[in-house]
Structures are given as structure tokens and as C-alpha cells.
Amino acid sequence: MTRPTVASALSRVRPLPAPQASRVLDTDVGAIIGVLTLVVVGLWSRHGGVTALGGSAAKAYTSIAQLTGLFCSEAGILGLILITRTPLVERRYGLDRMFNWHRLLGEAMAIFLALHIAFSIAAWAIPDGTMNAIQSLTGKEPYMALTTVGSVIVLIVTISSLKSFRNKLSYEMWYFVHLTAYFGLAASFSHQIVLGTDFSTDSLARGFWVGIHLALVVWLIWSRWGRLFIAIARPLRVTAVTHEAQGVTSVVLSGTHLRKAKAHGGQFYLVRQMVKGRWWQTNPFSLSAQPTTAGLRFTVKSRGESSNAFTNIAVGTRVIVEGPYGVCTPDVVKSEKVLLVAGGVGIGPVVSFLEQLGSEHEPIILYRATSEKEVAHINELEALASARNGKVHTLVGPRATLKVADPFSPAVLLKVVPDLAKRVVIVAGPESMVKAVQHGAKAAGVPVENIHAERAWW
Amino acid sequence: MSQKPTLGRQIFPAVALTVVGVGFISLLDNPGGNGGVALEGAFGATTVPMNADTTTVLPEVAVDPSVVVPQTTLAPSPLVTVAPVVTPAPVVAPAPAVTAAPNTQQATGIDTCDGVAITGPVASFRWGNIQLRATFSQKNVLCKVKVLTYPSDHQKSIYINQNALPIYNQEAITAGGAQISVVSGATESWRAYTADLQAIIDSHPVG
Numbered sequence: 001m002t003r004p005t006v007a008s009a010l011s012r013v014r015p016l017p018a019p020q021a022s023r024v025l026d027t028d029v030g031a032i033i034g035v036l037t038l039v040v041v042g043l044w045s046r047h048g049g050v051t052a053l054g055g056s057a058a059k060a061y062t063s064i065a066q067l068t069g070l071f072c073s074e075a076g077i078l079g080l081i082l083i084t085r086t087p088l089v090e091r092r093y094g095l096d097r098m099f100n101w102h103r104l105l106g107e108a109m110a111i112f113l114a115l116h117i118a119f120s121i122a123a124w125a126i127p128d129g130t131m132n133a134i135q136s137l138t139g140k141e142p143y144m145a146l147t148t149v150g151s152v153i154v155l156i157v158t159i160s161s162l163k164s165f166r167n168k169l170s171y172e173m174w175y176f177v178h179l180t181a182y183f184g185l186a187a188s189f190s191h192q193i194v195l196g197t198d199f200s201t202d203s204l205a206r207g208f209w210v211g212i213h214l215a216l217v218v219w220l221i222w223s224r225w226g227r228l229f230i231a232i233a234r235p236l237r238v239t240a241v242t243h244e245a246q247g248v249t250s251v252v253l254s255g256t257h258l259r260k261a262k263a264h265g266g267q268f269y270l271v272r273q274m275v276k277g278r279w280w281q282t283n284p285f286s287l288s289a290q291p292t293t294a295g296l297r298f299t300v301k302s303r304g305e306s307s308n309a310f311t312n313i314a315v316g317t318r319v320i321v322e323g324p325y326g327v328c329t330p331d332v333v334k335s336e337k338v339l340l341v342a343g344g345v346g347i348g349p350v351v352s353f354l355e356q357l358g359s360e361h362e363p364i365i366l367y368r369a370t371s372e373k374e375v376a377h378i379n380e381l382e383a384l385a386s387a388r389n390g391k392v393h394t395l396v397g398p399r400a401t402l403k404v405a406d407p408f409s410p411a412v413l414l415k416v417v418p419d420l421a422k423r424v425v426i427v428a429g430p431e432s433m434v435k436a437v438q439h440g441a442k443a444a445g446v447p448v449e450n451i452h453a454e455r456a457w458w
Numbered sequence: 459m460s461q462k463p464t465l466g467r468q469i470f471p472a473v474a475l476t477v478v479g480v481g482f483i484s485l486l487d488n489p490g491g492n493g494g495v496a497l498e499g500a501f502g503a504t505t506v507p508m509n510a511d512t513t514t515v516l517p518e519v520a521v522d523p524s525v526v527v528p529q530t531t532l533a534p535s536p537l538v539t540v541a542p543v544v545t546p547a548p549v550v551a552p553a554p555a556v557t558a559a560p561n562t563q564q565a566t567g568i569d570t571c572d573g574v575a576i577t578g579p580v581a582s583f584r585w586g587n588i589q590l591r592a593t594f595s596q597k598n599v600l601c602k603v604k605v606l607t608y609p610s611d612h613q614k615s616i617y618i619n620q621n622a623l624p625i626y627n628q629e630a631i632t633a634g635g636a637q638i639s640v641v642s643g644a645t646e647s648w649r650a651y652t653a654d655l656q657a658i659i660d661s662h663p664v665g
Contacts (some may be wrong), residue, residue, distance in 0.1 A: 025468060025471075027468040027469070027471065027472060028472075030472070031471045031472035031475045032471075034472070034475075034476075035472075035476055035478070035479040038476065038479045038480075038483075039479045042479065042480075042482075042483035043483070046486045046487075048610075055611070056611055058611050058612050059610075059611050059612075062612065062613045065613070120613075123612065123613060124612065124613065124614055127585070127612055127614065127615075128614070136614070141617075195617055197613060197616055197617075200617070200620060201487065201616075201620055202487045204486055205486055205487075208482065
């Protein structure tokens with residue numbers, strides 16, 4: 001095969017190849033978590049943790065404090081692995097699920113941290129009295145002042161990420177508070193090595209613990225900064241901005257670097273607009289057309305400051321993209337027929353998904369929008385569907401004006417799609433609609449493993 | 459569109475990782491268990507000959523009832539008790555294998571740390587117990603101190619003693635006796651330590 005010249009490569013538009021599937025299995029992930037837990041509990045029990053439980057109150061409290069402290073660290077380690085966004089895990093589970101697990105691990109970590117603090121104080125209070133114990137543990141003992149600051153930071157970060165607080169904070173506020181978690185974790189590390197019985201006396205355990213943390217730091221720096229630098233070295237530029245519907249704009253990004261890129265319909269990128277005041281921030285935007293060497297198209301609804309800025313972006317602006325991410329791609333469909341459900345601007349990933357399906361899938365598309373003015377890409381959708389032996393049904397209007405109370409109840413779904421149970425269901429849209437479709441499809445007899453939802457990224 | 463992975467592929471990582479994990483755990487030290495404290499000090503960088511360690515399994519019947527067990531008194535603390543019932547120490551044990559050795563070694567001027575090893579009484583104080591085992595060289599110089607027991611009820615005690623006891627061991631060897639300076643924050647451990655070491659030295663038949 002001869003290597004195409006630059007000119008011919010530029011002139012010949014071809015779809016991007018799909019990214020490689022991850023070779024990681026569920027059992028691998030389970031094994032890693034299981035063995036890490038085994039080692040942590042093993043450390044604790046080898047160093048007398050189990051026997052201490054049956055000892056004096058002080059011994060038992062100390063032992064519990066150690067175990068909860070170790071679990072707190074383990075949750076932290078796993079949570080940090082998730083935000084490395086390692087493709088090994090991402091290509092299998094998707095970034096949205098990784099972020100969700102990261103959040104759950106953060107919450108677990110805060111609970112273990114609270115227990116660790118409570119039992120440490122209780123253990124030290126037995127010889128010293130509570131006030132002395134608190135004094136010792138917040139400053140008198142080596143590295144404990146630093147650790148106290150670190151723990152407070154970790155707790156603040158966790159609380160600020162709880163859904164009820166998160167919604168009240170601006171993204172910037174939340175983001176910068178969240179960034180301090182790195183400092184909080186680092187500040188708490190020294191006390192584990194100096195004061196923690198498991199590590200201060202056992203050089204092998206200490207070596208393991210320091211090693212695992214160093215490896216994590218290197219991994220984080222590489223995967224967060226290394227990948228970012230690669231992305232910065234391969235910037236794209238805005239080549240087209242099209243008004244699609246009320247508040248909905250499609251933006252095409254192009255660049256020569258796309259010739260080497262891999263991406264699939266249904267995936268999303270973290271998009272960084274290189275304009276004043278926005279460069280530090282990324283937004284997840286879904287592909288709204290099959291990605292090709294000619295460009296990546298994103299369809300974005302102006303919902304917040306940042307997406308609003310993107311819909312008004314000037315042609316020629318430099319944009320840095322990291323990705324692609326997401327596992328709701330045509331790979332999830334084998335030979336089955338397909339039902340695609342789009343809600344609002346969730347039409348983007350549905351179009352890019354549909355474009356890569358063949359006519360054997362006979363795709364049916366349900367397109368739900370709250371107003372006629374918000375319907376985007378409808379002509380494109382109908383052309384793609386009819387070329388693939390498929391059909392498009394639209395359901396437009398505010399919920400109150402609909403004839404049925406729940407447009408995604410099993411009865412309604414089955415009436416529109418009689419062979420629903422044999423189809424693979426792909427749904428993209430607002431969370432409430434995704435849930436309604438998942439629920440309705442399940443009730444209509446679609447196996448859970450055949451329902452694929454992508455959180456709405458736009 | 460991936461094929462179903464084989465059973466072996468699914469199980470192999472779990473088994474391999476578990477073996478590594480269990481192997482790692484079994485290699486760990488066990489300072490939490492009593493008696494396994496790895497706190498010792500020995501003079502020089504010379505390795506201690508094996509016959510010095512064999513004395514650790516001396517039978518308790520070797521105790522001569524006529525040997526006066528010195529009371530370990532820790533003056534300022536009212537809680538101090540000695541527990542001679544638990545440990546009928548000091549156990550004096552000349553190393554049998556080296557009975558002929560001293561002359562030749564003294565002749566050449568080389569002193570080795572393989573003489574008499576004595577286990578001290580259990581010194582109880584406010585935070586727990588300290589028990590030492592001291593080894594004397596062929597020339598009857600204190601050359602090695604091993605901590606058999608130290609307070610471990612509180613994390614704080616563990617931390618303090620793990621810092622201070624190796625220093626005391628080193629100081630004791632340098633001083634050749636119990637006249638050692640206190641490490642700040644570990645005064646009570648120092649009292650118990652010096653009392654225990656003095657008891658050993660007092661019971662040492664020659665020194």
C-alpha cells in the first residue's frame with residue numbers, strides 16, 4: 001500500500017476509524033479492587049489489628065482507627081485512578097460512569113475519614129483526656145497540623161460535591177475547591193508513614209505504600225497533563241458555525257491532526273475553547289455527525305455561560321479537544337434492529353450514531369422536543385433514516401399538551417415500535433427522559449443489557 | 459462486538475493477583491504480635507553470632523533460687539510494680555559453646571558479642587511493660603540490648619517507644635551501662651528502661 005500524499009489525504013475525506021475496545025474485563029477490575037482490599041486488611045491484621053480488637057478499649061479504638069484510615073486511603077487511591085481517565089477503564093465503562101464512581105468513592109472516603117478521626121481521638125483520649133487528644137492530633141504530634149488541614153480540605157471537597165450543595169455552587173467555585181483535594185490528600189500522606197503503625201515500623205509495607213502513591217502521582221501527571229499537552233500540540237480550529245434551531249448551534253472543528261485520530265459516532269469530547277477567560281475550562285460535547293478526517297461536528301444548546309460562548313464562537317478560533325470518550329457507540333449493536341430515542345439536543349449523538357448504522361438495523365428514531373423551534377437536524381435525520389430502511393417519529397410540545405401522560409410508557413412504546421423487545425435501545429437526552437425510556441423499555445420486555453444510555457453531553 | 463472471554467482469561471488475573479497479595483502479606487513484619495519487636499541495638503556493625511541467640515530459648519528451670527532478683531523500682535511513679543511471677547528473670551546463661559574461646563580471643567585482643575545474655579525482669583509502669591534482654595561480650599562489656607516488650611496499648615505509646623527505645627539501646631551500649639540520657643517525651647519509658655537494664659547489670663555475675 002502506498003502512503004497517500006498530504007494533498008490527496010486532505011482531499012479524500014474518510015470516516016475516522018473506531019477506537020480500540022478495552023481488553024479489561026469486569027473480573028479484572030474486581031480482582032484489582034479485591035486484592036487491594038485484601039492487602040490493606042492483611043497489613044492491618046498482620047500488624048495485630050485483629051487481636052487488638054479484643055484488647056483494651058484503647059487498643060480496640062486504635063485498631064478501628066487504623067482500619068478506617070486504611071480504607072479511607074484505599075477509596076482515595078481508587079478514586080484517583082478513575083480520574084486519570086485511563087482508556088483501559090474508560091473504553092469499557094465510559095467516562096460518565098467513571099465520574100459517578102469517583103463521586104461515590106469520594107463519599108465513602110469522607111465517611112471513613114470521619115470514622116478514622118473519631119476513633120483516633122477516642123483512642124488517644126483514654127490516656128490523655130479528650131482535649132489533650134485533640135491537641136495532640138491537630139498539631140502537637142509530627143505532621144498532624146498538616147494532616148488536619150488536609151482532612152478539612154478533603155471534607156470540604158466532599159461536601160461541596162454532594163448533589164444538594166453542588167447545584168448551589170457555580171462551576172468555577174466547585175472546580176477550584178475540588179482541585180484543592182490534591183493538596184488535601186498529599187498533606188494527609190505524611191502522617192500515615194510517620195505515625196501509622198502499619199507503615200512506621202514495617203519497611204516492606206512502607207515501601208509498598210509509598211510506591212503505590214508515587215506510581216499514582218506519576219500516572220496522574222502523565223494522564224492529566226501528558227494527554228493535555230498532546231491535545232494542545234494538536235489543536236483544531238472552528239471551520240463552520242451553523243444556527244440549527246432556537247438556541248441550538250452546530251460547530252465543526254477541523255485540523256490536519258484528525259488524519260491520525262480515532263473516534264466513533266455517539267462519543268463525546270472534552271472541548272476547551274482557547275479564548276480569553278475560557279481556556280482553563282472544558283465542556284463535554286457529543287459528536288453530532290460521523291467523525292471524519294474533514295472535521296468533527298458538535299451540536300450544542302446554549303445552556304450556561306460556557307456552552308453559550310461556544311455557540312457564539314468565531315470561525316477560526318483555536319479549540320483543544322481531549323477524547324473521544326463514551327462507550328455508547330455503534331459497537332454495542334451486533335445484528336439486532338435498533339431503536340434510537342433522542343430528547344432535545346440529545347439528537348446530536350443520535351445522528352452520529354445513526355450515521356454509522358447499516359440498513360440491516362432498520363433504525364426507528366423517536367425524537368422528543370418541547371417546542372417546534374428547538375427541533376434540529378430533522379431533515380438530515382429523515383434522510384439518514386430512509387437510506388437505512390428506517391423511520392422517524394417526532395413528539396413535539398410541552399409535556400402538559402401531550403395526549404398521553406407518559407410518552408415513554410411501555411404501552412405507547414409498543415404501539416409505535418411493535419417489535420421493541422427484539423431491538424437494542426439507544427437513548428440520549430435529559431436525565432429524566434433517559435430514566436423514563438429505560439423504565440418503559442424494560443417494562444416492554446427489552447433486556448437490560450440491550451438498553452444503552454448516554455448521559456446528555458452538550 | 460467482542461467475543462465472550464474465556465473462563466481462564468476471566469479467572470487468571472484474580473488468581474495471580476491474589477497469590478501476589480498473599481505473598482506480600484506473608485512477607486510483612488509482625489510488630490503487633492507480642493515478643494516480635496525488632497528493636498535491638500548491637501555494638502559495631504558486626505553480626506551477632508548465632509550462639510548468642512540460642513540463649514533466647516533457655517529453659518526457665520535454669521533459675522537458681524539463690525540468685526536475688528533485684529526489684530525494679532521506678533521511684534516517681536506510684537503505679538510501678540514488678541511482676542516476678544510472670545517472668546522469673548533474670549535468667550543468667552553463659553554461652554556453653556564458647557567456654558574455651560575467651561582466652562584465645564583475649565589473647566588476640568578481639569572481643570566478640572557472644573558472651574552472657576540476660577533477660578531482665580518485666581518493668582511495669584503507667585503505660586505498660588518494658589522488658590529487656592542484654593548480651594555481654596567475652597570481656598563482659600554490655601554489647602547488645604534487645605527490647606522484648608514495650609507498651610503498645612496506645613498508638614501514642616507505640617510511636618513514642620519506637621522512636622526512643624532504639625536510641626536508648628544505642629546509648630546503653632555506648633555508655634556500657636544504664637547511665638543514659640533521656641529522650642524528651644519518653645521519660646517514663648526511660649525510667650523503666652534504665653531500671654530494667656540496671657537490674658540486668660546488677661544480676662550479671664561478673665560485671
